[in-house]
Amino acid sequence: MTPCPLGLAGQCYCANRVNSFTTPPLPAKDAVLLLAHGSPENPDQIPEFLSYVTGGRPMPPAVIEEIRHRYSLIGFSPLACWTLLQADQLSQLLKMPVFVGMRNWKPFISDAVKAIASEKYEVVTAICLAPQNSRTSVGLYRSAVTSNAGGDGNLPFELDFVDEWHDQPSLIKAFTEKLRSGWEKANAENGAKLPVIFTAHSVPARTITEGDPYERQSKETAQLVAREAGLGDEDWTFAFQSQGMSGGAWIGPTVEETIRSLKAKGHRGVLVHPIGFLCDHVEVLYDIDIFFKQFAEKEGMHLWRAESLNGSKTLTAALAEVVRNRAKAVGV
Numbered sequence: 001m002t003p004c005p006l007g008l009a010g011q012c013y014c015a016n017r018v019n020s021f022t023t024p025p026l027p028a029k030d031a032v033l034l035l036a037h038g039s040p041e042n043p044d045q046i047p048e049f050l051s052y053v054t055g056g057r058p059m060p061p062a063v064i065e066e067i068r069h070r071y072s073l074i075g076f077s078p079l080a081c082w083t084l085l086q087a088d089q090l091s092q093l094l095k096m097p098v099f100v101g102m103r104n105w106k107p108f109i110s111d112a113v114k115a116i117a118s119e120k121y122e123v124v125t126a127i128c129l130a131p132q133n134s135r136t137s138v139g140l141y142r143s144a145v146t147s148n149a150g151g152d153g154n155l156p157f158e159l160d161f162v163d164e165w166h167d168q169p170s171l172i173k174a175f176t177e178k179l180r181s182g183w184e185k186a187n188a189e190n191g192a193k194l195p196v197i198f199t200a201h202s203v204p205a206r207t208i209t210e211g212d213p214y215e216r217q218s219k220e221t222a223q224l225v226a227r228e229a230g231l232g233d234e235d236w237t238f239a240f241q242s243q244g245m246s247g248g249a250w251i252g253p254t255v256e257e258t259i260r261s262l263k264a265k266g267h268r269g270v271l272v273h274p275i276g277f278l279c280d281h282v283e284v285l286y287d288i289d290i291f292f293k294q295f296a297e298k299e300g301m302h303l304w305r306a307e308s309l310n311g312s313k314t315l316t317a318a319l320a321e322v323v324r325n326r327a328k329a330v331g332v
Contacts, residue, residue: 006081031097031121031157032323033112034087035141036129038102039077039281043068045105052104063245074285080105082279082310083129089316094323097121103144113148117156125160125323129278131171132221133164134214136203160326166217167224170318174309175221176228179273182306183229190269190302195235195262197255198222200276201283202240205249215251221275237262241274241292242283255292259299269302278315280308 040049046068050059071077083100091098097119101112116124126145130137142161149155165171179196187193200218208215219238226236239258243250253261255272262270272288288305296303309315 004081005076006078008085028096029122030327031099031116031119031124032087032090032094033099033101033116033124033126033145034083034090034129034319035109035126035145036079036083036100036102037137038105038108039079040071040105041076041080043071046071049105066245070282070286070290073290074282077281077285079279079281080107082308085311086129086279086316086319089311089313090319090323093316093320101145103141109141109144110148113145113155121157123158123160125162125326127162127165127319127322130276131164131166131168131278132200132214132217132276133166134203134207134212136207136212136214137201138163162322162326164213164217165318165322166221168318168322170314170321172221172224172228174312174314174318175225175273175275177312177314178306178309179225179229182273182304183271186269186271186304189304192269193235194269194271194304195237195267196226196231197258197262197270197272198225198236198238199241199255199272199274199288202243202250202252202254204244204247205251208251218276225273225275242287255288256295259292259296259301259303263299263301268300269304270296271304271306273306274308277308279310284308 038049038052040046047064050064050067080100080102083102087098087100099112099116100107101109103109126141128138128141130141142163145159145161146155183194183196198221200221203212203214218240222236222238237258239253239255240251241255243252243254259270272292274284274288277284284305288303293303
């Protein structure tokens with residue numbers, strides 16, 4: 001057995017591809033499909049990965065090398081590992097098969113659709129592991145699933161696609177649990193109360209001006225978590241991170257701008273809590289833990305981060321509630 005990169009005892013969801021839902025499922029008509037962006041397993045796979053991200057359009061060599069460098073600094077991206085673990089926990093809780101499909105890397109969405117079809121499931125609830133709805137993420141996931149329709153234009157199963165779940169109560173609770181524990185520890189180390197910066201991935205500005213709900217939903221998630229955690233309005237703010245490297249304006253404010261703004265108000269430290277991501281990957285492990293931390297230090301600030309949800313059982317409960325509520329809605 002290959003050692004698990006995450007150090008998980010018992011089952012390993014990455015190195016050895018061990019997960020409960022690959023075993024023969026109990027007779028059932030329904031299944032769940034979890035959808036995620038996908039991430040390469042090592043820096044050498046970056047060019048191929050980026051070709052999927054851009055749809056085959058070439059990227060400047062400097063951009064490719066910069067992304068390769070970022071992955072080399074974090075070792076590998078555990079996105080697939082955590083997603084497979086989340087799927088396995090959900091499968092055990094719901095007592096039903098849960099499949100995983102990635103848009104830009106293995107296991108691909110097309111392979112998941114084929115596996116579901118081969119088992120002849122009739123109704124599939126698809127959930128994007130990006131709770132806030134944007135056509136740049138959720139919209140592309142939906143297209144990736146429906147592009148596997150047959151010659152008659154139909155999928156081999158009925159698709160119940162969840163477009164958004166940014167305000168799901170257990171999701172808010174899961175983020176709040178991580179915020180409380182991280183904030184308490186960071187405040188103790190800082191010796192004073194820290195301001196919280198909630199973050200989500202930026203998107204092109206034109207996406208929002210064309211009516212995309214993503215910005216509003218991201219801020220609503222942050223507001224709900226802040227309220228649940230008992231933060232006052234003066235205790236937190238919001239920023240968008242990981243703006244694209246090419247093409248047009250992306251929405252802000254940026255994390256860098258926000259750190260400088262908090263410094264100007266007299267703060268000497270911040271706690272970053274990403275509420276647009278459900279697990280560790282390059283946007284967390286590099287963008288926050290390395291780049292933003294170094295940026296804050298250059299500004300004379302200290303930066304802490306709340307833990308990602310990763311294998312949170314509360315997150316699993318949130319996903320289960322989404323599935324159950326959808327089933328009730330259609331009378332299953």
